[in-house]
Amino acid sequence: MAEKRKKKSTAVDKEIITLTNVCKAYSTGAPALKDVNLRINKGEFVFIVGDSGSGKSTLIKLLLRELTITSGYINVMGYDLAKIRHRKIPKFRRNLGIVFQDFRLLKDRNVYDNVAFAQRIIQKSNKEIKKNVPSILAIVGLAGKYKAKPRQLSGGEQQRVALARALVNQPAILLADEPTGNLDPKNSWEIMKLLEQINENGTTVIVVTHNREIVNAMQKRVVTLKKGVIVSDEEKGGYIDED
Amino acid sequence: MRISTFFYTLRQGFRNLFRNKWFTLASIATISACLFLFGLFYAIVTNFQHIVKTAEEGVSVTVFFDEGLEEIKIQQIGDQINKRPEVSAIHFVSAEEAWDTFKAEYLGEYADGFTENPLEDSANYEIYLNDVSMQPALVTYLESLDGVRLVNRSDIAATTLTGVNALIAYVSVGIIAILFAVSVFLISNTVTIGISVRKEEINIMKYIGATDFFVRSPFVIEGMLIGLIGAAIPMGIIYMLYNVVLEYVTNRFSMLSSLLSFLTVEEIFNVLIPISLGIGVGIGFLGSIVTVRKHLRV
Numbered sequence: 291m292a293e294k295r296k297k298k299s300t301a302v303d304k305e306i307i308t309l310t311n312v313c314k315a316y317s318t319g320a321p322a323l324k325d326v327n328l329r330i331n332k333g334e335f336v337f338i339v340g341d342s343g344s345g346k347s348t349l350i351k352l353l354l355r356e357l358t359i360t361s362g363y364i365n366v367m368g369y370d371l372a373k374i375r376h377r378k379i380p381k382f383r384r385n386l387g388i389v390f391q392d393f394r395l396l397k398d399r400n401v402y403d404n405v406a407f408a409q410r411i412i413q414k415s416n417k418e419i420k421k422n423v424p425s426i427l428a429i430v431g432l433a434g435k436y437k438a439k440p441r442q443l444s445g446g447e448q449q450r451v452a453l454a455r456a457l458v459n460q461p462a463i464l465l466a467d468e469p470t471g472n473l474d475p476k477n478s479w480e481i482m483k484l485l486e487q488i489n490e491n492g493t494t495v496i497v498v499t500h501n502r503e504i505v506n507a508m509q510k511r512v513v514t515l516k517k518g519v520i521v522s523d524e525e526k527g528g529y530i531d532e533d
Numbered sequence: 534m535r536i537s538t539f540f541y542t543l544r545q546g547f548r549n550l551f552r553n554k555w556f557t558l559a560s561i562a563t564i565s566a567c568l569f570l571f572g573l574f575y576a577i578v579t580n581f582q583h584i585v586k587t588a589e590e591g592v593s594v595t596v597f598f599d600e601g602l603e604e605i606k607i608q609q610i611g612d613q614i615n616k617r618p619e620v621s622a623i624h625f626v627s628a629e630e631a632w633d634t635f636k637a638e639y640l641g642e643y644a645d646g647f648t649e650n651p652l653e654d655s656a657n658y659e660i661y662l663n664d665v666s667m668q669p670a671l672v673t674y675l676e677s678l679d680g681v682r683l684v685n686r687s688d689i690a691a692t693t694l695t696g697v698n699a700l701i702a703y704v705s706v707g708i709i710a711i712l713f714a715v716s717v718f719l720i721s722n723t724v725t726i727g728i729s730v731r732k733e734e735i736n737i738m739k740y741i742g743a744t745d746f747f748v749r750s751p752f753v754i755e756g757m758l759i760g761l762i763g764a765a766i767p768m769g770i771i772y773m774l775y776n777v778v779l780e781y782v783t784n785r786f787s788m789l790s791s792l793l794s795f796l797t798v799e800e801i802f803n804v805l806i807p808i809s810l811g812i813g814v815g816i817g818f819l820g821s822i823v824t825v826r827k828h829l830r831v
């Protein structure tokens with residue numbers, strides 16, 4: 291249970307995500323999230339797992355303030371997301387890196403421009419862009435393919451580009467919604483290893499996944515959702531089987 | 534805003550133009566048509582006004598006096614006329630002057646045979662008006678004066694000219710207003726298409742933390758570029774056509790050419806270019822900003 295998790299209280303463990311009694315109901319159907327309590331500290335690596343329709347994507351969308359909560363309290367990086375002003379949202383989002391299952395690259399631009407795009411948006415200078423983009427492409431292992439268009443890349447490579455784009459602005463938190471959902475086991479592992487490496491460099495990483503094998507192998511914190519409720523939250527947890 | 538961001542945004546604006554070529558072309562064509570007509574009307578109306586004004590300046594009323602009227606009486610009549618508000622200038626022409634002019638204009642060297650002035654009683658006042666529509670009232674007044682034998686009015690129907698002028702202005706304003714509305718509508722549509730085509734990109738931008746301004750600017754720039762190009766094309770065409778048409782009109786109606794004084798292409802363009810560019814860019818800005826505010830509530 292969420293409450294069971296002991297909160298360590300060292301200086302490094304600064305809490306950067308707090309959800310208290312959060313409910314989210316869409317206009318139709320049963321609430322997607324019910325009474326969710328979740329605390330995540332700076333530098334953590336957290337898997338979010340659960341059946342299809344259990345509310346994982348909804349949770350991610352609440353964290354990036356694409357959706358607003360119906361009731362409760364949500365704070366990310368010190369921003370009260372229920373109250374945040376519309377024009378503050380861009381500034382808030384610059385603390386986040388986001389990766390999706392379907393990569394969402396700009397198909398008309400090459401690898402370099404896709405990553406540079408993120409830097410343009412936060413109005414980095416040309417000089418910084420020329421420095422930052424190649425170095426992040428090297429980290430994700432795509433230094434040699436910076437001129438390729440997305441359609442000339444494999445799924446794994448495309449997801450690395452998406453990852454590079456999410457990381458180039460040096461976000462405090464990386465949110466990944468099923469980043470390996472479209473990838474084969476080998477590529478899935480490579481992406482997960484990259485995420486782990488990114489986490490080791492200090493970024494808080496939150497990964498939604500259905501990949502049982504990887505979750506069980508990586509021995510990270512695992513939060514399990516079931517029908518919109520957190521049913522388990524364990525350090526070094528595993529993928530909980532449906533009974 | 535950073536310089537590099539500004540240029541990036543500008544580049545994106547250009548990209549948008551090419552991304553939905555057909556809509557861009559349609560919008561440019563409409564604005565071009567609109568501003569072409571505007572330019573045409575402007576050139577015609579200003580020329581017309583110029584012609585009317587020149588004609589008006591030449592419109593005069595001539596007053597002849599009773600035979601043998603003393604000079605002092607003539608002087609008094611002159612003073613009275615001068616007091617009228619619609620009179621802009623009054624010029625006394627003595628009998629000698631009238632004869633000299635006549636000789637120069639019609640007789641040339643044959644004038645030598647005359648020893649006496651045959652136009653003895655032709656001393657007159659040439660009266661110029663500042664408002665042609667007051668001509669009939671002035672004539673009535675002059676005819677009532679003592680010592681006045683004859684009042685001649687020049688035959689240009691200046692009032693009709695002014696009437697036609699106003700009509701042209703109204704009609705052109707009406708047509709241009711309609712075309713402007715169509716242009717704004719088309720630009721708005723072009724930008725809407727652009728936004729829907731790039732929904733995905735806009736979403737990504739929002740996730741990454743793009744400000745409203747950053748997301749919207751390329752579309753507004755796109756609109757303004759459409760306006761700018763849409764203004765430049767008709768200006769170029771009118772510039773090239775103007776002298777050709779002018780030459781044709783002057784040759785074709787050469788007997789009128791002494792009467793018609795046209796403006797030069799530079800005189801027209803000094804005013805037309807800033808107005809047209811302003812309108813073009815303005816329409817582009819208006820059409821896109823309205824659309825972007827409606828559809829890009831980011």
Ligand SMILES: Nc1ncnc2c1ncn2[C@@H]1O[C@H](COP(=O)(O)OP(=O)(O)OP(=O)(O)O)[C@@H](O)[C@H]1O
Pocket residue numbers: 316317318319321322340341342343344345346347348349
């Ligand atoms: N836009 C929406 N409008 C209405 N209901 C929605 C909407 N999005 C999601 N839901 C509902 O909310 C619930 C949770 O959906 P969510 O997308 O968060 O699930 P998920 O855990 O991400 O599932 P999956 O593993 O299939 O991606 C589901 O019942 C879904 O039908």
Ligand SMILES: [Mg+2]
Pocket residue numbers: 346347348467
């Ligand atoms: Mg989902």
